[in-house]
Amino acid sequence: MSSVLVDDLPLIDHHCHGVARDPLDRAAFEAQLCEAAGPSRWHGSLFDSQVGFAVRRVCAPLLDLPTHAPADDYLARRDELGADEVNRRLVASTGITEFLVDTGYLGDTVTSPAELGQLGAATARRIVRLETVAEQVITTSTAAGFADAYRAALADAATEAVGLKSIAAYRVGLDLDPRRPEPRDVEVAASRWRTDLDNGAPLRMADEALTRFVFWTGIDLGKPVQFHVGYGDADIDLHRCDPLLLTPLLRATAGTGVPIMLLHNYPFHRHAGYLAQVFDHVFVDVGLTMQGVGNRAREVLAELFELAPFGAVLFSTDAFGLAELYAVSTALFRDALDGFLGAGVSDGSWSHEDARRIARLVCAENARRAYGLDGA
Numbered sequence: 001m002s003s004v005l006v007d008d009l010p011l012i013d014h015h016c017h018g019v020a021r022d023p024l025d026r027a028a029f030e031a032q033l034c035e036a037a038g039p040s041r042w043h044g045s046l047f048d049s050q051v052g053f054a055v056r057r058v059c060a061p062l063l064d065l066p067t068h069a070p071a072d073d074y075l076a077r078r079d080e081l082g083a084d085e086v087n088r089r090l091v092a093s094t095g096i097t098e099f100l101v102d103t104g105y106l107g108d109t110v111t112s113p114a115e116l117g118q119l120g121a122a123t124a125r126r127i128v129r130l131e132t133v134a135e136q137v138i139t140t141s142t143a144a145g146f147a148d149a150y151r152a153a154l155a156d157a158a159t160e161a162v163g164l165k166s167i168a169a170y171r172v173g174l175d176l177d178p179r180r181p182e183p184r185d186v187e188v189a190a191s192r193w194r195t196d197l198d199n200g201a202p203l204r205m206a207d208e209a210l211t212r213f214v215f216w217t218g219i220d221l222g223k224p225v226q227f228h229v230g231y232g233d234a235d236i237d238l239h240r241c242d243p244l245l246l247t248p249l250l251r252a253t254a255g256t257g258v259p260i261m262l263l264h265n266y267p268f269h270r271h272a273g274y275l276a277q278v279f280d281h282v283f284v285d286v287g288l289t290m291q292g293v294g295n296r297a298r299e300v301l302a303e304l305f306e307l308a309p310f311g312a313v314l315f316s317t318d319a320f321g322l323a324e325l326y327a328v329s330t331a332l333f334r335d336a337l338d339g340f341l342g343a344g345v346s347d348g349s350w351s352h353e354d355a356r357r358i359a360r361l362v363c364a365e366n367a368r369r370a371y372g373l374d375g376a
Helices: 026-031 050-063 071-081 083-092 113-119 130-137 146-157 183-198 208-221 243-253 269-278 287-304 323-346 352-371
Strands: 011-016 096-102 123-129 161-166 225-229 260-264 282-284
Touching: 011 260, 011 323, 011 352, 026 071, 050 071, 050 083, 050 287, 050 323, 071 083, 083 113, 083 323, 096 113, 096 161, 096 352, 113 123, 123 130, 130 146, 130 161, 130 208, 146 183, 146 208, 161 208, 183 208, 208 225, 225 243, 243 260, 243 269, 260 269, 260 287, 269 282, 269 287, 287 323, 323 352
Parallel strands: 011 096, 096 123, 123 161, 161 225, 225 260, 260 282
Antiparallel strands: none
């Protein structure tokens, strides 16, 4: 899988996570391959999926195995090399020079941003998850004091971060009232949450008013805000994760000077491309999607580019747990971008020089501009 226009370009992964430090048995490995819970009675092995075949194609040679080595052979070789060596080889193969790492999901079970950066001899910066900070604050604050405590905690957490992230899609959906909630509404919601916790509810922020409050608190800090959009695990209601539902909120934030990053977007990537066209502060990717769709990656990326301006598209992997997901996402993305741009050169849509310039924008320069990384 070679890409003439893209192979030699550095990448900025603007949304990703750490990788597992410990050995993984087959069930644990398969459980992290995609959004399915793991190998199952009815569907069988998740190696029999687009991402499973991509791992055997892309990663096997990086572990000194033939392309398409059987899954059992691949996992045996993984065990033989050990997690540290596997992680180093796979992450270092990507050409990623900067990782923007979301530490809000099971961050204590995987490598830290610094450790991830060391694996790839790259820079690593942090993305702060808005809901995670709220879940930390609610356990120690009163309902009346929640708003002020949250503002202080988020400002402190974001000091060294380059961006923020919301998982509203998982908790309340994306059909959000664009207005800032009234202080009284925040206090009432915090009181209700405290009562639920006292009655044994899990520590999980899932309130629309609080979601709007933490979002606008993030906007006030002036850092880019990421939204998970579309495809995810069984915890989401996919019909509530269409980015078009965010349209009123995007209108409300258009004058703030704060970029909004729409992550993943599948199967709504065409909708996301439209939003990126009509709202100058909206950026989009198909990060998690690349590994999921496997040999359809070229088509999906081309569909995003139908409307999305070239200056609005970013690269990400959303890799979590498995270093394989870094290698697979990167290889498929480079191939898809090269195929799209190369086809345009061949049919006269743009010149080779323009194609290289656009490739540089999408691979790194758009992220560098949107996150202000040169001055971070």
